[in-house]
Amino acid sequence: MARIQPINRNATTGQLASTLDAVKAKLGTVPNLFATFAQSPAVLNAYLAFSEALTHGQLTAKQRETLALAIGQANACQYCVSAHTLLGKGAGLSADAIKDARNGLSADPLNDAIAKLAVKIVHQRGVVSDAEIAEARAAGVTDDLIVEIVAHVALNTLTNYTNHIAATDIDFPVVQL
Numbered sequence: 001m002a003r004i005q006p007i008n009r010n011a012t013t014g015q016l017a018s019t020l021d022a023v024k025a026k027l028g029t030v031p032n033l034f035a036t037f038a039q040s041p042a043v044l045n046a047y048l049a050f051s052e053a054l055t056h057g058q059l060t061a062k063q064r065e066t067l068a069l070a071i072g073q074a075n076a077c078q079y080c081v082s083a084h085t086l087l088g089k090g091a092g093l094s095a096d097a098i099k100d101a102r103n104g105l106s107a108d109p110l111n112d113a114i115a116k117l118a119v120k121i122v123h124q125r126g127v128v129s130d131a132e133i134a135e136a137r138a139a140g141v142t143d144d145l146i147v148e149i150v151a152h153v154a155l156n157t158l159t160n161y162t163n164h165i166a167a168t169d170i171d172f173p174v175v176q177l
Helices: 014-027 032-037 041-054 061-074 078-090 095-102 109-123 130-138 143-166
Strands: none
Touching (some): 014 032, 014 041, 032 143, 041 143, 061 143, 109 130, 109 143
């Protein structure tokens, strides 16, 4: 049972109601995580804006889902691994690619380097060595991609940690960690 209850759309009015309606129009539903973020409309709006901004970066939808799966697994977030398993399929990731992503890997050399760097950032709390950066660069990860990967780690860690603290009820097909 959730420790922080999601906001019920029918109990809201004004801007928060409009924001939740926009989420539902875009996604077809309001995921429990978003309804939990709605406890603080500032956090919900910040998350939505940050997430939307990152869709205009260099990373493809498949790469963003690979990162979300790798980071969610690294942070042991069952909600996010469950959600991004479904979203990853929707973005075109195969079952094998999803499994690899959860292990911080990819069959594609660039995506492998992206996933590995993200997991290192999570596990090492952002403290990566010159050698680790050089390894990522050797695989084709440019400086602008490094910054974008850090942003995805931050965004996904926000969702991972919120789910841990809130004990968000999983409203996606449940995937075991």
